Amino acid sequence: MENLKISDELFVPATKEEREGIQVMREPSSYWKDVYKRFCKNKVAVVSFWFIVVVILVSIIGPYISPYRYDQQIKGSEFIRPFVNWSHPLGTDNFGRDVFVRLMMGARISLAIGIVASLMILVIGVIYGAISGYFGGWVDNIMMRIVEIISSIPSLLIIILLSVVISPNLRAYLDAHPNNTFLKTIGGSLLCIFITFALLYWTDMARMVRGQILSVKNEEYVAAAKALGAKPGRIIRKHLLPNSMGVIIVTATLNIPTAIFTEAYLSFLGLGVSAPMCSLGSLASDALSGIYSYSYLLICPSILISLIILAFYLIGDALRNALDPRMKK
Amino acid sequence: MHLVPGGPFQSDRNLPQNIIHNMEVKYGYDKPLLTQYRNYLVDILHGDLGYSVKQHGRSVNEMIGTYFPVSARLGLVAIAFAFVLGTIMGIGSALKNGKALDHGIMILATIGTSVPSFVIATVSMIIFGVQLKWLPTYGLDTPQKYILPAFALSFFPLSFIARLMRSSMLDVINQDYIKTARAKGLSESVVIIKHAARNALQPVITYLGTLTAGVLTGSFVIEKVFTIPGLGKSFVESIFNRDYPLIMGTTVFYAALLILIYFLVDVLYAVIDPRIKFGK
Amino acid sequence: MENLLEIKHLKVSFFTPAGEVKAVNDISYTLGKGEILGVVGESGSGKSVTASTVMGLVESPGRIVGGSVIFDGKDVTKMSKQEIRSLRGREIGMIFQDPMTSLNPVYTIGAQIKEGLKLYYGLKGKEADKKAIELLKLVSINEPERRLKQYPHEFSGGMRQRVMIAMALAGNPKMLIADEPTTALDVTIQAQILEIIKELQKKINMSVMLITHDLGIVADKADKVVVMYGGRIVESAPCEEIFRNPAHPYTIGLLNSIPKLDSSDPLVPIEGTPIDLLNPPKGCPFAQRCQKCMKVCLSHMPPYTKISENHESACWLHDPRAKAAAGKEAVK
Numbered sequence: 033m034e035n036l037k038i039s040d041e042l043f044v045p046a047t048k049e050e051r052e053g054i055q056v057m058r059e060p061s062s063y064w065k066d067v068y069k070r071f072c073k074n075k076v077a078v079v080s081f082w083f084i085v086v087v088i089l090v091s092i093i094g095p096y097i098s099p100y101r102y103d104q105q106i107k108g109s110e111f112i113r114p115f116v117n118w119s120h121p122l123g124t125d126n127f128g129r130d131v132f133v134r135l136m137m138g139a140r141i142s143l144a145i146g147i148v149a150s151l152m153i154l155v156i157g158v159i160y161g162a163i164s165g166y167f168g169g170w171v172d173n174i175m176m177r178i179v180e181i182i183s184s185i186p187s188l189l190i191i192i193l194l195s196v197v198i199s200p201n202l203r204a205y206l207d208a209h210p211n212n213t214f215l216k217t218i219g220g221s222l223l224c225i226f227i228t229f230a231l232l233y234w235t236d237m238a239r240m241v242r243g244q245i246l247s248v249k250n251e252e253y254v255a256a257a258k259a260l261g262a263k264p265g266r267i268i269r270k271h272l273l274p275n276s277m278g279v280i281i282v283t284a285t286l287n288i289p290t291a292i293f294t295e296a297y298l299s300f301l302g303l304g305v306s307a308p309m310c311s312l313g314s315l316a317s318d319a320l321s322g323i324y325s326y327s328y329l330l331i332c333p334s335i336l337i338s339l340i341i342l343a344f345y346l347i348g349d350a351l352r353n354a355l356d357p358r359m360k361k
Numbered sequence: 362m363h364l365v366p367g368g369p370f371q372s373d374r375n376l377p378q379n380i381i382h383n384m385e386v387k388y389g390y391d392k393p394l395l396t397q398y399r400n401y402l403v404d405i406l407h408g409d410l411g412y413s414v415k416q417h418g419r420s421v422n423e424m425i426g427t428y429f430p431v432s433a434r435l436g437l438v439a440i441a442f443a444f445v446l447g448t449i450m451g452i453g454s455a456l457k458n459g460k461a462l463d464h465g466i467m468i469l470a471t472i473g474t475s476v477p478s479f480v481i482a483t484v485s486m487i488i489f490g491v492q493l494k495w496l497p498t499y500g501l502d503t504p505q506k507y508i509l510p511a512f513a514l515s516f517f518p519l520s521f522i523a524r525l526m527r528s529s530m531l532d533v534i535n536q537d538y539i540k541t542a543r544a545k546g547l548s549e550s551v552v553i554i555k556h557a558a559r560n561a562l563q564p565v566i567t568y569l570g571t572l573t574a575g576v577l578t579g580s581f582v583i584e585k586v587f588t589i590p591g592l593g594k595s596f597v598e599s600i601f602n603r604d605y606p607l608i609m610g611t612t613v614f615y616a617a618l619l620i621l622i623y624f625l626v627d628v629l630y631a632v633i634d635p636r637i638k639f640g641k
Numbered sequence: 642m643e644n645l646l647e648i649k650h651l652k653v654s655f656f657t658p659a660g661e662v663k664a665v666n667d668i669s670y671t672l673g674k675g676e677i678l679g680v681v682g683e684s685g686s687g688k689s690v691t692a693s694t695v696m697g698l699v700e701s702p703g704r705i706v707g708g709s710v711i712f713d714g715k716d717v718t719k720m721s722k723q724e725i726r727s728l729r730g731r732e733i734g735m736i737f738q739d740p741m742t743s744l745n746p747v748y749t750i751g752a753q754i755k756e757g758l759k760l761y762y763g764l765k766g767k768e769a770d771k772k773a774i775e776l777l778k779l780v781s782i783n784e785p786e787r788r789l790k791q792y793p794h795e796f797s798g799g800m801r802q803r804v805m806i807a808m809a810l811a812g813n814p815k816m817l818i819a820d821e822p823t824t825a826l827d828v829t830i831q832a833q834i835l836e837i838i839k840e841l842q843k844k845i846n847m848s849v850m851l852i853t854h855d856l857g858i859v860a861d862k863a864d865k866v867v868v869m870y871g872g873r874i875v876e877s878a879p880c881e882e883i884f885r886n887p888a889h890p891y892t893i894g895l896l897n898s899i900p901k902l903d904s905s906d907p908l909v910p911i912e913g914t915p916i917d918l919l920n921p922p923k924g925c926p927f928a929q930r931c932q933k934c935m936k937v938c939l940s941h942m943p944p945y946t947k948i949s950e951n952h953e954s955a956c957w958l959h960d961p962r963a964k965a966a967a968g969k970e971a972v973k
Contacts, residue, residue, distance in 0.1 A: 184623075186577070189578065192581075192597075293477050296477050296479070297478075297582065300585075301581055301585065301597055302597075302601065303600070316480070320483065323486065327487050334477075334479075334480040334483060334484060337477065337480065338472075338475065338476040338477065341475045341476065341477070536742060537738075537742040540743070541744065541808075542745070543698060544730070545730045545757045546727065546729035556745055559747055634747060635747060636746060
């Protein structure tokens with residue numbers, strides 16, 4: 033019987049160390065390192081990240097090293113097919129403009145709009161949400177009601193309407209102040225996009241920040257800070273916001289594709305950037321008329337913008353999962 | 362929702378000054394702004410949305426009446442398609458969680474929620490209409506002509522509903538009352554459909570309101586791409602033409618429509634979930 | 642007494658991405674006809690998983706990896722899905738822990754009860770209503786006709802659990818599994834529910850498996866008690882015997898941590914935390930937390946020692962060599 037194999041000596045009390053020896057400790061690691069590790073596990077997100085980096089680099093550097101300018105029309109070179117010769121790797125359009133350069137320019141503009149819009153939303157949303165969350169009570173109530181009302185407005189409609197109202201006004205203003213090149217380059221419609229973003233698109237960010245602040249507000253170290261006499265601004269800055277960083281980064285990242293999408297949509301309708309400036313959306317729109325014979329003019333910007341938006345979504349999603357400390361099964 | 366006509370309305374066509382002045386008198390633009398606004402509101406309440414500035418003689422009401430049914434038909438087909446197919450995909454994906462079908466559907470859905478609608482529209486047009494020449498690509502008079510535009514219009518909501526339904530189902534399946542249903546000896550399909558799906562549908566129903574708004578704005582692009590004579594196309598054109606009465610009228614119409622839909626969705630939601638009681 | 646349920650050397654594991662979680666690690670017990678069995682253990686002890694296997698409710702990534710579950714002469718582990726489904730509700734009824742979430746919120750109570758009635762007896766319409774009202778009366782719910790049309794959120798916690806019991810009994814099962822039926826309820830309601838279960842059991846001579854983490858609950862209700870820890874049974878005995886003469890250190894620890902109204906002795910909690918079922922220890926699962934742990938406990942699984950009639954305990958302390966060693970200590 034097995035019992036006989038066990039020596040009598042084993043029947044002595046076990047020491048505390050022997051008992052605890054069964055536990056295995058994991059090495060400690062900082063929060064952000066963990067987040068980074070979890071993000072890197074998501075291969076799709078890592079690929080997307082590098083894709084975006086490449087696109088950004090190419091779109092910034094590309095137009096400088098390319099032999100052609102984006103608005104340079106080469107008479108006699110219209111409608112060259114892509115992959116035919118090396119000087120125009122992606123072909124030319126109906127004005128003889130090189131598609132590749134315009135694509136890079138378009139990417140530059142679409143990305144710039146996306147990032148700037150996202151930053152605007154970040155600033156407005158974070159401030160609004162932080163105030164609402166920190167003060168709570170009726171301040172919070174009112175501020176959240178306002179958020180609810182704003183978020184139920186179909187924003188695309190408003191953008192379109194705004195552009196209707198603003199363009200004649202802008203024209204009149206520009207006529208009166210012809211030296212204002214900044215506004216001229218941006219153009220009326222882009223201005224509308226930015227204005228609408230500032231007015232309407234920050235609600236998500238505000239909600240997320242407020243939620244995070246509400247949950248952090250009741251932690252003990254905040255009470256400790258208050259007891260030491262810290263002013264609300266300082267508490268918000270030093271304690272509440274750093275803890276909301278995760279949420280802020282994720283929402284900001286996810287706002288970029290929304291902004292790019294909106295801009296593309298508007299440009300496609302013809303309400304976005306004005307010629308000769310090009311965004312990926314306007315490139316697609318211009319190519320629409322030639323869809324049957326010159327599909328490549330349409331496919332190139334369409335695919336590029338889809339990939340950019342997709343990449344940002346994947347990165348944002350992965351960030352969200354990486355920041356969530358709950359272990360999934 | 363209140364719409365403010367904001368900003369001074371200035372006609373900017375290059376016509377001789379007196380013709381412009383006459384037109385302004387005809388349309389009442391020469392009266393002070395407040396009077397214009399007041400007159401307009403009164404007219405709206407009477408159901409009169411004014412007359413188009415650019416298409417002479419046609420009233421805005423009549424134009425909306427002509428174009429809206431076209432858009433409405435297309436929109437309803439798209440919504441129905443997105444809802445039914447999206448729900449089925451979501452349920453299927455949730456049931457085969459982690460397996461190939463789940464991954465496949467979710468990849469498709471991720472693409473669907475990120476790729477802009479005009480890309481879907483144009484790419485499908487190129488593939489199916491131009492290269493393969495399977496489907497017609499413009500106009501809307503035959504049933505086949507519905508296929509491509511409805512598909513393009515529904516792609517985003519379909520993907521969104523699929524993801525929403527999937528995560529909702531995954532939540533619901535782990536609930537205790539599903540365990541109870543199984544413990545009672547009910548067959549698996551009854552458990553899934555009658556108990557799980559019924560509860561999982563709630564977030565999707567809530568989304569129906571936003572869905573309609575999305576289909577509405579999506580129609581601007583789709584109608585442009587597929588040359589469909591609907592309200593969306595007319596709206597976009599009116600913006601370019603600065604046909605202010607038409608713009609205003611269409612906007613008011615859209616706003617009213619959306620409010621109605623949101624209200625209906627609210628009612629529907631209360632019907633579906635007995636926990637919400639009317640007026641208590 | 643014939644055995645309605647015999648569980649023999651049951652092993653159930655969950656195959657997670659992190660590894661194989663051995664939730665149930667060789668369990669054997671029986672439940673006789675008309676008997677009330679108390680299964681006591683903390684979270685993670687495997688008590689609920691065992692009960693789920695009886696109804697075939699173990700879901701992936703969980704799987705039965707060994708042993709047999711013989712219900713009424715037939716082995717559940719070898720049954721087809723159809724056969725298992727026909728057991729549920731008709732032969733075995735089950736109620737769960739949280740009555741707040743165990744009822745589908747979008748259907749009326751009546752609809753949910755009648756669903757079962759239609760499945761078991763083909764009852765519809767007025768006949769089904771009548772039987773449903775009878776069932777509600779059985780569990781002492783007032784105004785059953787009105788209650789039938791109400792939704793779960795209109796009931797209180799205790800009433801919802803009673804409805805659950807009524808639903809579980811709809812098919813006239815031979816056995817009722819009650820998985821922590823009172824954990825989510827107030828103490829006073831707890832007593833009510835347990836009373837109802839006991840009354841019904843006597844009335845229809847049903848077998849009951851009462852699963853709980855609270856030893857006090859089984860005190861005057863169960864005929865037999867089985868104590869589980871870390872996926873294994875550590876002690877099993879008739880109810881009185883467990884309370885009068887507990888043998889296993891874990892059981893003793895449980896009894897000591899029950900607050901007693903009439904004494905002002907400090908509570909003696911059991912130190913430590915439950916084991917990691919991914920890497921269960923080679924020896925006794927309770928070894929780490931046991932005050933009387935010996936070296937052998939850490940390396941070898943203790944066998945079942947018979948303490949008295951129907952009373953078994955798995956502990957190395959019962960081994961004569963342990964007593965000898967303790968004797969030597971005393972002499973020193």
